Amino acid sequence: MLHVEALSKTFELSVTEQMRVHPFRDLSFSIPEGGFMGLAGPSGIGKSSILKCIYRTYLPTSGRVRFRSSMYGEIDLASADERRVAHLRKYELSYVSQFLKVIPRVSALDIVAERLLPLGYSLEAARDDAAGMLARLRIPETLWSAYPATFSGGEQQRINLARAFIVRPRLLILDEPTASLDRETTESVLALLQEMKRQGTTMIGVFHDWEIMKRVADRIFDLGEWKRSGVSSSAQLI
């Protein structure tokens, strides 16, 4: 369902001094439908950049990101036009980072509910589902009508997760989704991830805690090992 082929990313840090960073070159791996691949490796090795290339926050320098979309059939996310990428982000892809892009003067409930409106939900039905998701993520009901700009880091992260999960995406991209959560909320998130996986969501994620990653991932791609050995990706699947 997701085939990353010979993916490379180069950052030009300075045009005049020709300084370049190459977090990864010729990276290839595949994740089947409903599969969950964890990405591991030391800080700065390129984990987040890979996720951002898949979500197309970053444009890859070369390579392909073949994704089986229900709207477009097979599509290369590395070269798809912006309009299609925007559509896919609305209906099929979700990306969770540690940081919430806060929308001013929109309540926590509506920030989550609004993701369902393009899918044809009425506002009432969307708010019902959003309330269910906020409850599962242990956001206290008193906060549902408040503005997330003032929320704590962990509360903002839960709003992020709720926005990503509520649409039941075909591909879920997770960048340290449980980094600022307490143990009980982390358990709720893991239960939701396992539920989505059973329903066929394909996932790729970076986790700050190896033990958490092992509980949800079918396999773990160790970028450090891949870079050291320079051999094909299958050797790094733990």
Ligand SMILES: Nc1ncnc2c1ncn2[C@@H]1O[C@H](COP(=O)(O)OP(=O)(O)OP(=O)(O)O)[C@@H](O)[C@H]1O
């Ligand atoms: N937008 C950018 N512009 C320039 N360099 C970047 C950019 N994004 C990432 N990099 C560089 O690419 C390299 C990989 O960064 P990345 O954030 O992908 O690593 P990471 O493995 O996710 O690290 P961490 O575990 O610390 O989050 C780093 O050297 C970083 O400085």
